[in-house]
Amino acid sequence: MPTVGARKNPRPGSFAGYRTYISRLQALARTPDQGGIWNEHAVAALNGQASTMLRKTASRHLRRKHGTFFTGTELGARLLSRTGITHHEGFFYDPACGMGDLLLAAARTLPLGATLSETLELWGRRLAGTDLQPEFIDGTKARLVLLARQRLGQTRPGDSTIASLFPKIRIGNGLLERDTYKRATTLLMNPPFGLARTLSGCTWAGGRVSMAATFMVTALERSRPGTEVLAILPDVLRAGSFSEQWRERISELAEVHLVEPYGVFDETTDIDVFVLRLVRRDANLKKSKRWPALYKTRAASVSDCFDVHVGRVVPHRDKKSGPEHPYIHPRSVPAWRTLRELAETRKHKGLVYKAPFVVIRRTSRPGHPYRATATVIAGKASVAVENHLIVCEPKDKTLKSCLHLMRQLKSNRVNRFLNRRICCRHLTVAAVGAIPYTTTTKRTERKA
Ligand SMILES: C[S@@+](CC[C@H](N)C(=O)[O-])C[C@H]1O[C@@H](n2cnc3c(N)ncnc32)[C@H](O)[C@@H]1O
Structure with a gap:
């Protein structure tokens, strides 16, 4: 996602093309409901339309640069349901609020006033947000x-101008904010994920890191003891070996109450996320509830330990010329076996793979017993591989790692991961690379 740093004066209007849609939303908020259709428009506006319209009006490059990926209704509701706060006096702050999807999820849990203006006034006192983009x-x-209006069943719009409402939701840089962090009882966060330089004085990383990591530490450093943080974050922070120091810093600043893998962020964004619930520590108290140990010893994913590719031989396209190699295709590699002898050979000029490695059939369906059906190719041969197989070459070049991976692929954990991640028949290199891969063998996952 984005690379927007801690700029003091954000340049307004990067998303000017989105303005027409914003005007439509504002008009809808001011329009009386004269029989049915208003509610339909409101439902769309509150569920996913903001993301769809952004994809239509802003290039992928721009969206990635600024990290503008809005949380879907279901994920937002899931995040809010993980709160540990039961009282009704909460003050919510989303420091990078985008189109307000997390604030909407919070507002769905807030009480209503007797009238629209009373409700808006009440919510305005309890919801705060900042974003660099005025739109x-x-x-x-x-x-x-x-x-x-929808929750109140209010057909008539209120008298106030929309701009005058919600004074604590405003243009601002969440990395420079201070007072609002102090006031918040709950921080809601799905910050930008892209890489940017660390802020000056950063002790837990150097160079370029995920903005999400910087946002989390900044938010915790500035909030009061007891503040709850509910966050949606890239999976690499949960388990990646590069993020270990970040997890240490988080554990120093906060009690880690929940680390919950979620799967892919949404249908259009190929990135896995997890849900995190923290409570800001009191510096004087004992540092219990640190980051769960499992995640310290676990590599993030298959691609951390294996190079993943699609086999290079396209049988009906590639000429049989060049050196003769052992040759494998889906029918010649029995599932869940280790092959030391390969019966077939083929002439192939292109890339071949040196054993040992694991092959996975590309074609699978949700509902089949195993989504990633594997075979280990042992020995030392250079093998021509058909393009209906995905090749996983162990970075440590050992047969032991291949066998370890095959064991893990034959599991419901991997099935569940792939069913959530990819619904089409063909596995992709990205999906296989993202499969969580455990380097330690016998530990059970635990939630804090
Ligand atoms: C991943 S989106 C999430 C928006 C919202 N929190 C949600 O869950 O839908 C991140 C948002 O952060 C904003 N952003 C990026 N850098 C920021 C900064 N330094 N301060 C405030 N907002 C920022 C982007 O404009 C974008 O709207």
């Missing part, structure tokens, strides 16, 4: 008005 701030406010 998103206007959009957040309009959507909160839509939600309030």
Whole structure:
């Protein structure tokens, strides 16, 4: 996702093409409901339309640069359901609020006032958000008005201008904010994920790191003891070996109450995320509830320990010329076996793979007993591999790692992961590379 650093004066209007959509939302919030259709529009505006319209009006490059990927309704509701706070006096702050999807999820849990203006006033006192993009701030406010009207069944719009509502939701840089962190009882976070330089004085990393990591540490450093943080974060922070120091820093600052893998962020964004619940520590108390140990010893994914490729031989396209190699295709590699002898050979000029390695059939279906059916190719031969097989070459070049991977692929854990991650018949290199891979053998996953 993005690379927006801690700029003091954000340049407004990067998402100017989105303005027409924001104007439509504002008009809808000001329009009376004269029989049915208003509610349909409001439902769409509150569920996913903001993301769809952003994809239509802003290039992928721009969205990645600024890290603008809005949380879906289901994931937002899941995040809020993980709160440990039961009282109704919460003050929510999303420091990088985008179109307000997490604030909407919070507002769905807030009480209503007797009238629309009372409700908006009440919510305005308890919801705060900052974002660098002015369009998103206007959009957040309009959507909160839509939600309030929808929940109240209010057909008539209120008297106030939308801009005058929600004074604590405003253009701002969440990395420079201070007071609002202090006031918040719950921080809601799905910060930008892209890489950017660490802030000056950073002790837990150097160079370029995920903005999400920087946002989390900044938020915790500035919040009061007892503040709850509910966050959606890239999976690499949960388990990646490069993020170990970040997890240490988080454990120093906060009690880690929940680390919950979620799967792919949404259908259009090929990135795995997890849900995190923290409570800011009191510096004087004992440092219990640190980051769960499992995640310290576990490599993030298959691609951390294996090079993953698609086999290079396309049988009906490639000429049989060049050196003769042992040759494998899906029918010649029995499932869950270790092959030391390969019966077939083929002339092939292109890339071949040196054993040992694991091959996985590309074609699988959700509902089949195993989504990633594997075979280990042992020995030392250079093998021509058909393109219906995915090759996983162990970075440590050992047969032991191949056998370890095959054992893990034959599991419901991997099935569940792939069913969530990819619904089409063909496994992709990205999906196989992202399969969680445990380098330690006998540990049970635990939630804090
Ligand atoms: C991944 S989106 C998530 C938005 C929202 N929290 C949600 O869950 O839908 C991240 C948002 O952070 C904003 N952003 C990026 N850098 C920021 C910064 N330094 N301060 C405030 N917002 C920032 C982007 O404009 C984008 O809207």
